Amino acid sequence: MKAWVLEEPRKLVLKSSAPTEITENQIKVKIEEVLITNSDFELYTGASKHKYPFIIGRNAVGVVSAVAGDNPFFRKMDRVSIEPYIPCEACDECKNDEYEKCSNMQELGYNCNGLLQNFIDLPYANLHRLPEKLSNEKALFVPYVAFCLNVIDELNLEKGRHIAIFSSTKTGIILAQLVAYYQAVPVFISNREELLNTARDLGIFYSFNPEEADVEKEILAITGGRMCNELVLFSNSDFNMKDVYSVSAVNANICLAGYSNKESKLSVAQICKKHLNIFGVYNGAGSYSSAINLLVTETVNVDSMIGKIIPFDKLNEEMEKISSDELILKSKVVKIN
């Protein structure tokens, strides 16, 4: 087995280890492709703090290489998407079968070793079979779509309702496509011109840069003065919270999406004055099958987000050439042969 181990910021070392034996209910997966996202890159550079040594990588697809016992769900050579969340099965939420709300959730590539390796043994519940029609590259975006589906679940999406999405990354574009699919009206707000252009190309008609447009005025006009009852703010984005409050209706719901360690100052006065309801969504657990379906049917289009391919054995050299700006719209794809 081979794995790229991050020993300190910007120092990846390729390490070999002896093959492992799978235990009951486990499946050995040969990992084929791994996405390098902005979150992974922040771990690599040390911008996000972590204990070392550590293996990064949260989004991957692979092929089943061995199955323990008589598993009725998977066979050798099945292509799979890997769900990186491993619930503890011991907390109250897990005992209530609410695994996606587990209070001690392990996440591969976040709080335990990730997927930049050629083989991994996982419980079969963490794997989702991929339909033939879905390419590996598109399937790497299943975790993004699953995360956005969990955001959608928490919003009150009424037909024709305007949903403001504040995002400095491509995840906002995926969410906007889903909002439109569920017949609400996405209003995409980003300080990144390349993201706004991609959103417009994908039919997200209301797309604004708060540095260039008066977003409050625009939304006042679009909503006929009602403003937005549902808003989503991606936690890794840079926004002035004043813009967020100014487009909120009274009693609005504001979803803070993601688990970036960026801090924002929330105004208690504004939250109270407008009776705002603020809540968080931070993972895509439980929504992988639906996400796969939405990518196969091309309800969500991620073509513009698939970046350059990096060979596995050159990863350490290639990582040094990446800038975090280029990962905002396109993620890199690591191919493992």
Ligand SMILES: [Zn+2]
């Ligand atoms: Zn648990």
